[in-house]
Amino acid sequence: MANKLLFLYCLLAGTMDASTGLLLMTAPEFTLGLMGIPSVHPEAMVFIRFVGAFVFGVGSLYWLALWPVWKSGNWEWVRSCLLATAWLRLVVFVFGCVAIGTGALSLQWATVPLSDGLLAILQGWLVLTGKVPGDE
Structure with a gap:
């Protein structure tokens, strides 16, 4: 049961990031609107799309990591994906909190560091406490 939940977690976390990234790349204005974030200068859209590419890449790492589980268990x-993406999420959490705290980003961005921070903690806990199969 725990393995199924872990597999499902990776599918959901990967889908959350990959779909957000894909939306940021293809429809950044729409995506920012869904997040409640005010529109940015048109010249900044290329940077939003660039961030979207990175977010899509992170999300797709979860899917890639599940391939060996699906094929051979x-x-x-x-384990490597959860540890690496936990680190990336922790970096986003710290940056986002500092950027919001200093006024560089509006408070509407708070869902980004909040979700990344919570997932970083969960993933770190899963890896460091041996909850991922094969850690025995």
């Missing part, structure tokens, strides 16, 4: 890539 090997969870090694999942």
